[in-house]
Amino acid sequence: MVGVIVILVAIVLFTFALYNSLVGKKNQVENVFASVDALLKKRYDLIPNLVSTVKTYMEHEKGTLTEITELRAKAVSGTLTSDEKVQLDNKISKMLGGIMVAVENYPDLKANQNFLQLQGSLNEVEEQISAARRAYNAAVTDYNNAIEMVPTNIVASMLNYKRKQVFEASEAERQNINVGQLFKN
């Protein structure tokens, strides 16, 4: 009788442990996703500064600058679904990359202290975003492994936990990295 109780208690405790580790992994994913979001916002905050610094120099990119300002306003309005967010973010990344390449045609701008500082901050945020995405992917992989591997998969199916998607480096992102490379001095 005592033996049966001991076994039952052990099973219950074991299930609790599995449950807790799963919840921990799920929260870790959400936690890191929030960081990605915060960093994206940090980048959006740099855009108005960047636009106001470069617009006096960049004659031919006036259209792009207006467009990026509009996109940024849309991105921070907070009415978007996460899919739309990602899409918009990709678009902004691509445009920022374009602006940074166009800067090459404006030697005065490249010597502007204010701009150089902004460029540094922007590169930094890009790198942080990429780090946060990698952290997110690591957390998702950890979580996905847990919900597919024995024995956590049993608890996961009871909780109805589903696989999560990892970030994939889009074409625009790969370009971003190249843009950063252009400015190494």
Next chain:
Amino acid sequence: MKTLSEIRELYHSVLLPELEVLEGQRKLALNNIIIVASIVFPLALLLAYFIKDFWPMLVGFFIVAGAVAFISKDYVRNFKTGIIEKIVHAVDEKLNYSQAAFIPRSLFSASEIFRHKIDRYRGDDHVQGMLGRTKVEFSEVHAEYETRDSKGRTQHHTIFRGLFFVADFNKHFKGTTIVLPDTAERLFGGLGAMFQSWNKTRGALVKLEDPEFEKLFVVYGEDQIEARYILSTSLMKRISDFRKKTNKNIFLSFKGSKIFIAIPYYRGLFEPRIFRTIIDFAPIEQYFEDLQLATGIVDDLNLNIRIWSKQ
């Protein structure tokens, strides 16, 4: 950065005359050492024979070892000012060399790479200066801890001996990230990774996506995102390459906007020969290579790239 052929030129034009003078000092020191040894060892042997115990031999050995250090002190000092300092300046004239100084114990401990309590800490051959836009310093360091055996005798055990390198890192960060050689995973594979994740004293395990880097190193960090911000995909590749180039276990940490690198050596660095002639290019080449390994870290890890807000 100089090439080996330039160092060879330096050897023939500048170092050789100096080495010839120093060779005289070395022979003199060696003669004195031989005299001391030929008095101490027979005496020790005789004493050991009469009292039928081994300890006089040990004492004799320590006396001779002490005598070697004492007798060759001036020769070593002259050698370092005459030769090592010139090689350091040949590598980069902006570097400062100080033969007696070393990385302070506080800085060594602050790196958190080795966490054993230090009882004895020594070092020499300190080099510091700016390499491009990066401030670096390094020296030979020997950190030890003490134990006492049942008879109350003190024994010293090495925590770390080798080259300790500190440089200003090119990105800002707040927390601590530690990169250690991955012995567990190399021995036990996936099971090793599991054991590592249980080691909570080092902070959380950071699993990185570069399989080659993961095989060589294990990373602990206070912040998952910051650890990846520091260890960008390109830096991971560069660290793996550096590890393969040196073919040594290397230990790294990132703390207080600095990068710390510890490279163990089982031989002394930048020490002159006593028992063999110094009129030889081979040891000079060795000093140069050891130096270049350290100064080359800046390029190997691309520390001069300042595209982020930190200048």
